[in-house]
Amino acid sequence: MSIGGQSDASDRKIYRFTPEGFAKMKERLDYLRNVKRREVADYIHEAKEAGDISESSAYEEAKNDQAMLEGEILELEQRMAYAEVMTPDMHADTDGTVRIGMQVEVETDRGTKRTFKIVETFEANPKEGLISDQAPVGKALMGHREGDEVNVSTPGGVTTYSIISIRPML
Numbered sequence: 001m002s003i004g005g006q007s008d009a010s011d012r013k014i015y016r017f018t019p020e021g022f023a024k025m026k027e028r029l030d031y032l033r034n035v036k037r038r039e040v041a042d043y044i045h046e047a048k049e050a051g052d053i054s055e056s057s058a059y060e061e062a063k064n065d066q067a068m069l070e071g072e073i074l075e076l077e078q079r080m081a082y083a084e085v086m087t088p089d090m091h092a093d094t095d096g097t098v099r100i101g102m103q104v105e106v107e108t109d110r111g112t113k114r115t116f117k118i119v120e121t122f123e124a125n126p127k128e129g130l131i132s133d134q135a136p137v138g139k140a141l142m143g144h145r146e147g148d149e150v151n152v153s154t155p156g157g158v159t160t161y162s163i164i165s166i167r168p169m170l
Contacts, residue, residue: 096145103168115129119133146166
């Protein structure tokens with residue numbers, strides 16, 4: 001920490017992205033900056049043109065939309081500023097444990113095989129097999145090695161996973 005409670009660059013969190021996740025984030029940021037900003041500005045202009053802005057719910061709604069939009073843009077810009085796009089060679093020195101950026105093949109206690117790709121929370125998409133390191137399964141797998149058995153408490157009950165393989169997801 002530096003003077004005044006502000007953190008310096010060494011205190012910043014690095015955001016790890018898959019190449020696809022980084023591209024999606026960049027696309028979203030471009031859309032918000034170039035399309036959505038213009039739409040919100042037009043909406044604010046229309047609300048102003050409609051009359052007295054001190055009593056206009058449309059104007060208030062437009063200003064709230066603008067604030068939310070700018071907040072999302074700022075958040076995405078921050079993530080991009082501290083983004084690290086994962087590459088296969090990032091895991092060359094791996095110690096063989098599950099961590100962000102790894103693809104983990106497991107077998108349940110019922111014999112079902114599944115593959116999970118461990119990502120950070122903001123990139124998680126369970127339908128695509130991308131699970132967060134903070135989700136119950138992801139959190140339970142983190143730090144384990146091939147051959148380990150892991151018990152996971154989920155809303156459906158406790159499931160035991162045997163880790164079959166761990167490899168970089170790219």
